[in-house]
Amino acid sequence: MENNIILKKVSKEYKDFKLNDISFNVPKGSVVGLIGENGVGKTTTIKAILNIISSQGTIIVLGKDNKKYEQEIKQEIGVVLDDSFLSDYIDIKKIDSIMKDFYKNWDSKKYFNYIKKFKLPKDKMINDFSTGMKMKLKIITAIxxxxxxxxxxxxxxxxxxxxxxxxxxxFREFIAEDEERSILMSTHITSDLEHISDYIVFIDNGHIIFNLPTEELLENYGIVKCKKEEFEKIKKEDYIKYKKEKYQYEILVNDRFKFKKIYPINTIDRASIEDIMLFYIKGENK
Amino acid sequence: MNNIKGLIKKDLYNLSSYKMTVLVLVAFIALFGSFSEDSIQFIPIAISAAIGMIMLSTFNYDESSKSEHYILSLPTNKREVIKSKYILIILGNIIGSIIGVIITILAAYIVAFIKKSGIPQIDYGLIFTYALGGFFGVSLIEAIQIPSIYKWGAEKGRIQMFILIFILVMLIMGIVYIAGNITFNIDLAFLENLFGKYGVLLEVLMICLMYFISYKVSNKIYKNKE
Structure with a gap:
């Protein structure tokens, strides 16, 4: 499988935070979701890929070093940043005029088709757009x-x-148009990723906790609900984390089918990505 | 080069909302400058200073829109971002000075017309000297201001600019006071001759040097900024 992005032991140290040896790939034709709490290193990872911040380690984008071939690589990347865009004091037509200068392959026709499709006002300043309209414009500009x-x-x-x-x-349309394309998407709204992503990379405190196919996570991971006596019989190696609730114990397991074969507990639910994330962050070990 | 064009375009589009402000400001300066024949000479200084300050406000637009990171995600780099700012600001100063000279000449004609004093006696050399002086002053402020904006941001930079202007005014007043009260053993004829012959060249060279040093410092600051 070929990769559009490869990160090898990427680190970045700030005064109060460290991104620690992050390694993962974004394969061609896939959507990779970067999840984690706010401030754990998702945006730092993205900024390191884009060379907006300096970092240690190796980042290969489209087969090229991201620092050496920065401008060449950026011609092939579309970027949407949560809190940053061109300017609030320009309109849609002016964005087209500016972007023509930056991108060799800028397609004004495609841009205005999307603008029409999403009914964005051409003559209004971005400052007057709603949050949703702004985000649509950012995405249209990126693609x-x-x-x-x-x-x-x-x-x-x-x-x-x-x-x-x-x-x-x-995003679905973007991937469906060309199977060589990829999306790397950081979010803390994990339910969105359940519908769209192929892989989930979970970052916590600057470390990668897991990097797994979404299907495997949603299919195999489970939440066991049991009484104290039942919980005490469960071996430490058979679960990942547990939470003590008011009347029961909740346990996160990475293979609910295997668990069911070993332990006679009937209440095992599928785990959502949010459940898994919360267990890893808030759960306890024996 | 296209990237720099795109960056300059972005700043000019931001500044386009200042169109009316600039027109009103220029008209205001021209009107007040035309009150007497002496004050007319200060029109080019005031106009180039006003336009120079407006050019600096592009940093405020970038800061308020938090566009810095997005711009760096485009196919450009920090060096080009800085280069585009300096090109825009220097071009703005040149245009500001030219407008200042034209307005001054127009104002002189208008004053002469109102006073019915015939064709005005315009000292073009003096107007040019004042325009260049204004250009020099604005360039000096900008050359110090731009690196400090890259270091501390546009908001803090604005406060720092007022402090800087205050210090410069105090410094000039101090020099004028000292020059008027202390007798120096300097060959004034030599200095007059030197400035008369090479004053313009020296001033232009100084402006180039100031911007060059400022550009290098800005580059160094921005390169290490995260």
């Missing part, structure tokens, strides 16, 4: 030069479910 990679930092945060769904549709 209108036909990039091979989309890098998205919290593209759905603060949006209502209808707009979120529309935006996820754009």
């Amino acid at each position: 209108s030069h036909n990039p091979k990679i989309l890098i998205l930092d919290e593209p759905t945060s603060g949006l209502d479910p209808v707009v979120r769904n529309e935006i996820l549709d754009i």
Whole structure:
């Protein structure tokens, strides 16, 4: 399997935070979700890939070193950053005029088609746009030069479910258009990833906790609900974390089918990505 | 080069909202400058200073829109971002000075017309000297201001700019006071001759040197900024 992005032992140290030896790949034709709490290193990882911040380790994008071939690589990347865009004091037409100068493959026709499709006002300043409209514009701008990679930092945060769904549709369409394309998407709204991602990379405190196919996570991981007596009989190596609730114990297991064969406990639910994330962060070990 | 064009375009589009402000400001300066024949000479200084300060406000637009990281995610780099700012600001100063000179000449004609004093006696050399002086002053402020904006941001930089202007005014007043009260053993004729012959060249060289040093410092600061 070929990869569009490869990170090998990427580190970045700040005064109060350290991104520690992050390694993962973004394969061609896939959507990789970067999850974790706020401030654990998701945005730092994205900024390191884009060479916005300096970092240690190796980052290969489209087969090239991200520092050596920075501008060449960026021609093939579309970026959406949660809190940063061109300017609030320009309009849609001016963005087209600016982007033409930056991207060799900028497609004005495609850009304005999307603008029309999403009914964005051409003559209004971005400052007057709603949060959803702004995000749609950011995404349209990111895909209108036909990039091979989309890098998205919290593209759905603060949006209502209808707009979120529309935006996820754009991503689906983007991947479906060309199987060589990839998306790397950081988010803390994990339910979005259940619908769209192929792999989940979970970062906590600057470390990768797991990097697994989404299907495997959703299919195999489970939450066992049991009484104290039952919990005490469970071996430490057969579960990942547990939470003590008011009347029962909840246990996260990485293979609910195997667990069911070993222990005579009937209540085992599927775990959502959010459940898994919360167990890893808030759960305890024996 | 296209990237720099795109970056300059972005700043000019931001500044386009200042169109009316600039027109009103220029008209205001021209009006007040035309009150007497002496004050007319200060029009080019005031206009180039006003336009120079407006150019610096592009940093405020970037800061308020938090566009710095997004811009760096485009196919450009920090060096090009800085280069585009300096090109824009220097071009703004040149245009500001030219506008200042034109407005001054126009104002002189208008004053002469109102006073019915015939064709005005315009000292073009003096207007040019004042325009260049204004250009020099604005360049000096910007050359110090731009690296400090890269270091501390546009908001803190604005406070720092007022402090800087205050220090410069105090310094100039101090020099004028000292020059008026203390007798120096300097060959004034030699200095007059030197500035008369090479003053413009020296001033232009100084402006180039100031911007060059400022550009290098900005580059160093921004390169290490995260």
